[in-house]
Amino acid sequence: MTERMWNNHEMRSSYDVVIIGGGAHGLATAYYLAKNHGITNIAVIEQKFIGYGGSGRNTAILRSNYRTEEGILFYDQSLKLYEDLAQELDYNLMFSQQGHFTLGHSTASMQALTTRAAYNRALGVNSTILDPPEIKKMLPEIDISNHPRYPIMGALYHPPGGIIRHDAVVWSYARGADQRGVHIHQLTEVQDILVENGEVRGVKTNRGTIHCKQVVSCVAGWSSEICKMVGIKLPLVTHPLQALVTTDYKPWLHHVVVSSTLHIYLSQTDRGELVCGNGIDHYPHYGMRSTLGFLESYAAHLLELFPILHNVTVQRQWAGLCDMTPDYSPIISMVDDVDGFYINCGWGTWGFKGSPASGWNTAQMVAERKTPDMIAAFRHDRYVKNRLVGEKAAASVGN
Amino acid sequence: MSFQLNCPNCGKRAVSEFSFKCEYMERPEADADFKEWGDYIFLRENKKGTQTEWWFHRSGCQSWFLVERDTTNNTDHKSFWYKDLKQKK
């Protein structure tokens, strides 16, 4: 008999905590609620299958070289949790800390990268500035001449950054949660949230009503729709982000490369495929179709960096939904007017790397009904209070 | 090109000719309080379904206009001028 990684269960009529969304953030929250706080009577409700959202569609780049103190400390905690995760979950996550380049093509971007390197180092995160000959030594195929439209002027290099196997992260958090008693209900859609006298009472799904006193929304691109159910308007806009993968080539690219000026990033997997992505589609959309326009613009910009790639074959392309915030920082927050409702979203194009720290701190917030210091800056109402956590320079294309 | 957007001036053109600005919202009065302006600047319906939104024909006639678009299915949409929104009410 084959061993299942997680089990199907009958749906109980009540749970202590209901988590909406079976992505990495929802599953990590369930796992850490069970492991760190002994709360195991939990349901994770997923409308399709786990990993259907961004967690199964991302390009799996991890790093912690952000711009603000709040961002750097949060993503650093996340990267450190990722470093021990394969051991802890007993699952090969193929985490390769191969180093991460952010290229600069203008004096303005070199200035921003230099500031980031300084902030990173001040907070103990390894980041340095490299000049074009140093870049060429580590990336021999890159064009550092002055022929391209945007010649390379330098780079922010972040040695602990790298890539991971994203599906394995989703599956291993699911297995870890399941082993501790969490119920994962796939093909179950939340259609309404029941609130009485300002307190959460349960959720209505297509398979019946579940009673509970705490609901955590971890639905990324779908968050505006879920939060509307309890009368909360979010500062989010949902845009598709596209990616592609080529056929496999012999190993030649040994580091992650990102250029925000050219709107592209790429890395090479252990199988030899190049995993590539660029910026979000320019208008909001809830569909997940890929476009020829993306492929064309990606190819044009990629060839400016790596002319040797003129003959590569694209294997497939896809898209996923991104919940974009105005300041490019996440929202992890309790809500004043709805007791027992918690929001976890605003992960945009950059949130997969945040899953472990997000799950860790969200679990603590739910267990203690109090906001941990680590995420105090990420409240949902910071925008209208003029307390933005500006990460655009570090998160808009960098992933 | 992923779909063709209808410009009230030029007709159907590749969506890559246009800039999307924002979903349409009523602008607060100039003397509205800080909270009202904050909500207007940052909070969005972000609707999964039909919403009214501002578009600009950047690589065409340079007009601003409104589009009623289904955000799950771009092909169902109606484009019109701002003055016609006012008349609808």
Ligand SMILES: Cc1cc2nc3c(=O)[nH]c(=O)nc-3n(C[C@H](O)[C@H](O)[C@H](O)COP(=O)(O)OP(=O)(O)OC[C@H]3O[C@@H](n4cnc5c(N)ncnc54)[C@H](O)[C@@H]3O)c2cc1C
């Ligand atoms: C192409 C692409 C590349 C990316 N690259 C990177 C990268 O390199 N590095 C990085 O850090 N981040 C990256 N990201 C961002 C990252 O993927 C996301 O931020 C992250 O996966 C969000 O995880 P999540 O668990 O919050 O949401 P998701 O994984 O999107 O999960 C949300 C889940 O909620 C479910 N759901 C929605 N509505 C309901 C409902 N009513 N009832 C029940 N379930 C519901 C959905 O089906 C979905 O499974 C990328 C994203 C994309 C699309």
Ligand SMILES: [Zn+2]
């Ligand atoms: Zn026009």
